């Protein structure tokens with residue numbers, strides 16, 4: 560074996576993490592600034608600033624259970640954006656109802672009266688329009704389907720879940736009870752994670768409405784990270800699977816079309832926010848610029864399946880707090 564000076568050997572070892580180390584070391588979490596003009600209840604919801612990048616959206620290579628509507632995979636470039644670190648809670652939604660900006664979901668079959676308000680649990684039983692209205696009240700919007708998948712992949716194009724190919728109850732809340740999943744239904748948002756980008760529960764717990772109309776394939780889908788919509792669409796997309804779904808529906812590429820007026824105890828949402836472009840000649844933070852102020856890479860995925868942005872941030876594996 561060739562001998563390296565200790566300092567160089569340390570650099571080589573740090574530069575060549577094992578697969579397990581990659582998950583532990585990749586932590587590009589960057590808190591997004593809160594909107595000072597927003598209601599206090601909105602400012603209390605922490606956001607993560609996602610770096611922009613290009614990723615492979617749709618079926619992951621080698622995934623044996625990909626559905627036809629996850630095809631064809633395509634390269635999508637997502638601009639930097641902010642995303643709520645956790646699902647909206649009943650308390651979040653109640654603040655919007657109290658402010659007169661959101662409708663209180665009615666008592667319906669499967670969704671008991673004020674279920675959405677259950678303290679500490681996801682704001683479920685809301686329609687797509689109610690979720691959209693909440694995000695608008697908060698000065699935000701629903702994420703596009705591309706943004707959601709980009710965030711949920713957390714820098715990995717080559718995995719069925721951000722942690723690997725095997726489902727386990729240490730990372731998400733779904734059917735059954737095992738590992739950290741000791742919840743028969745929904746868990747308090749923030750119970751599972753964070754993923755390497757700093758988000759909680761994108762996979763599992765409450766499934767999440769996104770902005771897009773549901774199409775039966777990705778043919779003709781946008782490649783700029785925007786939502787795919789058309790007039791009069793009846794079904795919207797929900798992502799991430801939920802506490803009542805099996806692991807196949809929790810895969811990072813899994814998607815389902817749902818009638819937009821549907822309510823379900825397993826269906827909630829989180830909000831996103833676009834990052835304003837910096838003024839001409841300005842140096843506003845867009846996520847494309849590194850800490851040195853140099854122009855960053857494009858986020859293109861390399862041979863390891865990790866985006867360049869994720870590779871940049873292999874450091875500091877201390878678990879951040881949710882708030």
Ligand SMILES: [Ca+2]
Nearest residue numbers: 760761763765
């Ligand atoms: Ca979720």
